[in-house]
Amino acid sequence: MTSFALHASHEQVHPAALLSAVQHAEQAGFDAAMSSDHIAPWSERQGQSAFAWAWLGAAMQATSLPFGVVNAPGQRYHPAIIAQAIGTLAAMFPGRFWAALGTGEASNEHITGGGWPRKEVRTARLRECVDIIRALLRGEEVSHDGLVTVDRARVWTLPPEPPPLVGAAVSVETARWCAEWADGLITINQPREKLRRIVEAYREAGGRGRLHLQIHLSWAPEEEAAEAMAFDQWRSNVFPPPACWDIDTPEVFDAASAHVTLDAVREAVLISSDLDRHTVAIASLIELGFDEVALHHVGKEQDAFIDAFGDKVLPQLRTAA
Helix, strand or coil: CCEEEEEECCCCCCHHHHHHHHHHHHHHCCCEEEECCCCCCCCCCCCCCCCHHHHHHHHHHHCCCCEEEEECECCCECHHHHHHHHHHHHHHCCCCEEEEECCCCHHHHHHHCCCCCCHHHHHHHHHHHHHHHHHHHCCCCEEEECCCEEEEECCCCCCCCCCCEEEECCCHHHHHHHCCCCCEEEEECCCHHHHHHHHHHHHHCCCCCEEEEEEEEECCCCHHHHHHHHHHHHHHHCCCCCHHHHCCCHHHHHHHCCCCCHHHHHCCCEECCCHHHHHHHHHHHHCCCCCEEEEEECCCCCHHHHHHHHHHHHHHHHHHC
């Protein structure tokens, strides 16, 4: 049975409001939650970017939901620190936490001042980080000299079982590569045929574990309000790779998106005031084999969305499944 998560977007919503939102989501019938992990928003209009790992401890204590987070170890975060953070949350909340690992974006990673590596270097660096994190979560002492350096690190507080390390992919090629090491896969809403090929590439290459899908959507009771909200909050997020990986500040994202149209936003965000349309669109993507769907309402105000989807959309999706 597919589970439905609320995506907690730290780039858009104050952490105190996000904490209330995940508590509200649990009461409204959501099964899980997922967290972003940024140091900068995608746009100055979004205007937030709290520290996800501090918030996760509070959110998991305040609810009984399972949580996931999308993280990029290797530059802004040393892999030993991420292993310790994963180990602590999984030890405190056994069976309720997973971490997705990806190669990151310059908008978050440039702050270290070390330059932004080429994509193939970032991919190789992530692969080193995965092996380091896994070894540390097994309780091993790790030293490593490569694209990252580790000197006799050990994570002393460990969970009963290491939590899943999920691969983050937006392309067929990356999904196939993730199958070599990941305990699951996460991707974002894209054209249905491309998503089908991503799922097939991961599974055919031997990929194991759960498949996660994050869906960006905008809902309001009036169509114009749903459109305006999506255009205001998400028009800086319509650029395909490599632009979305390589742009390094919210100011540049805003400048680059000055001429983005609402039609372009519609290609990245499911926009509608019609709850049935949202239900049909989400159901058609679940059919591709996704085990968890994280719903990301791109508006800053979450309560009306949580109530409407908890009351109308999630029950219909579960009945259809």
